[in-house]
Amino acid sequence: MQEETVLEPAPEPLALKLPTEEVDCVVIGTGAGGAPLLARLAMAGLKVVALEAGPWHNPQRDFATDEHAQNFLFWNDERLSAGQDPVAFGKNNSGTGVGGSTLHYTAYTPRAQPDDLHLNRDFGVGVDWPFGYDELAPYYDELEHFLGISGPTPYPWGPARKRGYPLAPLPLNGAAQLMQRGCEQLGLRTSPAANAALSARYYQEGVGWREACTNRGFCQAGCSTGAKASMDVTFIPLAVAHGADIRPNSYVTEIERDTKGHITAVVYLQNGQPHRQACRNVFLCAGAIETPRILLLNELALTSGQVGRNFMAHTGIQVWGTFDEDIRPYKGIPGSLISEDTHRPQDADFAGGYLLQSIGVMPVTFAGQVVRARKLWGPALRNYLQQYNHIAGINILGDCLPHADNYLELADEKDARGIAKPRIHFTNQENETRMTRHAEQVMRRIWEAAGARDVWAFPRNAHVIGTARMGLSGDDAVVDANGRAFDVPNLYICDNSVFPSALSVNPALTIMALSLRTADKFLEKERRRDA
Secondary structure, three states: OOOOOEOOOOOOOOOOOOOOOOEEEEEEOOOOOOHHHHHHHHHOOOOEEEEOOOOOOOHHHHOOOOOHHHHHHEOOOOOEEEOOOOOOOHHHOOEOOOOHHHHOOOOEOOOOOHHHHOHHHHHOOOOOOOOOHHHHHHHHHHHHHHHOOEOOOOOOOOOOOOOOOOEOOOOOOHHHHHHHHHHHHHOOOOEEOOEOEOOOOEEEOOOEEEOOOOOOOOHHHOOOOOOEOOHHHOHHHHHHHOOOEEEOOEEEEEEEEOOOOOEEEEEEEEOOEEEEEEEEEEEEOOHHHHHHHHHHHOOOOOOOOOOOOOOEEEEOOEEEEEOOOOOOOOOOOOOOEEEOOOOOOOOOOOOOOEEEEEEOOOHHHHHHHHHHHHOOOHHHHHHHHOOHHHEEEEEEEEOOOOOOOOEEEEEEEEOOOOOEEEEEEOOOOHHHHHHHHHHHHHHHHHHHHHOOEEEEEEOOEEEEEOOOOEOOOOOOOOEOOOOEEOOOOOEEEOOHHHOOOOOOOOOHHHHHHHHHHHHHHHHHHHHHHHO
C-alpha cells in the first residue's frame, strides 16, 4: 500500500544570483505547452531551466473566491487588437505565473476527433496537420490518467478507447441539467463532460494525493485546493522532483545565436535584473501571442514568412436564458455537460463543426457581458442582474479557419519595458459567421425546449491559436511535425501557436499531448545522436 501524503505547494526559490553555466535545455513558459515537456526532459536526466514571466503562487494562500482579487492570474500587459472583430485578451485566453493559463482555465479537456486534423482533406479549406490522430491518442490516454480526468466511460463520440476515464464525472450543475432537458426534447445526445478536476481523491504518481473538487465553481479564479489539474500542482512538482530549475518572474528579452544560426543563450529580466543563461536547446512555449512576439523581436525562424500569420480564435457564441428554477450559475464545474452531435452537422453550410457545452459563470464576468451585449445600464441593469441565480447559458466551441487578414505584428507602440507591443488583427470570416449563425439557432431551440424566457446571445471568440504553425515544409510552416524550427536547428516551439487548425474542441489537452510528444521526439533524436 502506498504511503499517503498530502500535496504541498512547491517552494518558491530564493532570489539568489543565478549560475551561468550551460544547460541542456531552456524552456520558456510553464503552461500546458511548457510544463509537461519540462517534466519529461528532467526525468530523462537532462539539465533543464524553465523561465516563467509571472510569479510562483501558493494556491492555498493566493487563490481567493473573488473575481477582482484574482486579476493577477491573467496576462495583463496591453495587447493591441484590430480588425472587424478585435479579440479580447487578458482573462479570455492568457495567463501568467508558474502554470501559465492553466491556473485559470476551466479544466475542460475533451479530445480532438480524428477528422479535426484533416479539414483540408475533408472540405478543401485550411491546412491539415502533418500527422494523424493516432499520434496523439497515446498521449491523451497518458494525460487523462496522470492528471486524473473525471469523465464518462464510455465516451459517446470519437474512436473507442483502450481505457476509460480514471474518475467518474463531476456532478451536473444547474445549467447542465437544463441543457440536458432541452437537448432530450430535440433528440440531441448529451454527456457529462471530461474535466481535469477530481471527482474523488486521487493519487498522482510522482506528485502525491490531490483532494476532490469542492464544486465552488471559481475555476477561473484559481483552484485553492489543488483539485483542478493546473500545471503548478501536476507537472511542475514532478519536474522539480527530478531536478528542473524553475525561475519565476523571468521575462525573456533576447535569444542569442552564433554565426551558424544556432541558439547559444537566452537573456531575461528576473525581478528587473538582467540575466543570461547559456544553453544547447530552447523550447519556446509562451503561447500564440508571446511566442511569435519573441520570434519577431529576435528575427528568429522567419524564413517561411509564417510567423505571426494564420491567427485563429475559436467561435464561442453564448446563449443565455432566464428560468423559474434556482440555478446558481457560480456553483459546480463550469463546463459540466457536453454534446458533440454538432461536430459535423448534416445541414451545415460551413466547413468543420463545433461542440455544445453548458456554462457556469461568475457574477462580475456575467455582468460585463450583459452590459456589452444588451446595452443595459443603471436601474435596468440592476433589475436584470437580480435574476442572476435564475440565468443559465450554453456556448459553442467551434473551428476557425486561417485567413490572410488575421495575423499578429509588432506595433510601433512600446510597453512598460520598452518592447514593441503585439497588434493582433482578427475578423470572423464567412465560415465562422455561418457556423455561429447555425449554432445560435440550435442553442435558442434548446433553451426554448427547456422552458427559458428572455433568451439572448453574446457573440464572442475564445482561445488564441496559430501564428507559428507546424507543417511538412519550411515553405509554409514555422516548425516541423516534431515542433522543431525549420531554420533554427536547436529551437523547438510547443504551444497553441503551432496548431495548423483551430480544432473544434478546447485546446488544453491537445497542447499537453503535443508537449509530451515533442519531448519524446527530441529525446529520441538525442539518443540516436549519442548512440
